[in-house]
């Protein structure tokens with residue numbers, strides 16, 4: 001059985017993430033989408049909320065499971081018997097981060113590899129941060145987040161940003 005883990009912050013899930021998940025789910029028998037902790041980021045959505053949004057976005061994909069974990073991605077992958085970690089690569093900034101992450105992971109465990117996917121054209125410039133920025137400046141996000149989630153994502157980001165941002 002071919003098993004992959006797609007780890008990330010998903011704060012919140014975007015169409016770019018969903019596109020990667022859909023494409024990977026066609027190639028692997030089982031895909032675990034892992035909401036994990038990035039020590040360099042602060043989050044708007046709680047871990048539970050991010051899991052819930054991802055579950056809603058991937059409900060049409062039978063072989064995809066969403067979970068959250070604070071453990072090292074490699075340990076989570078091993079626990080799931082996954083041999084592959086999936087990451088997305090949009091630009092040189094991602095390249096720098098991803099190659100460092102890969103070298104780090106590979107130096108610890110050579111049995112688990114990393115497969116990198118390029119975004120589909122529509123999602124090339126899309127990030128969770130750009131979704132937050134759009135909400136901040138009162139712009140529409142429907143085209144950038146999975147169907148049925150725009151209002152919920154907007155509400156949550158607005159609530160947090162209104163609380164925290166004053167000129």
Ligand code: ADP
Nearest residue numbers: 008009010016017038087088089094119123126
């Ligand atoms: P992390 O904090 O782990 O970088 P993200 O949620 O920002 O978490 O991203 C998870 C993974 O998805 C990363 O590999 C990132 O490069 C990739 N990714 C993010 N947005 C897109 C997108 N629009 N298209 C393709 N891959 C993406």
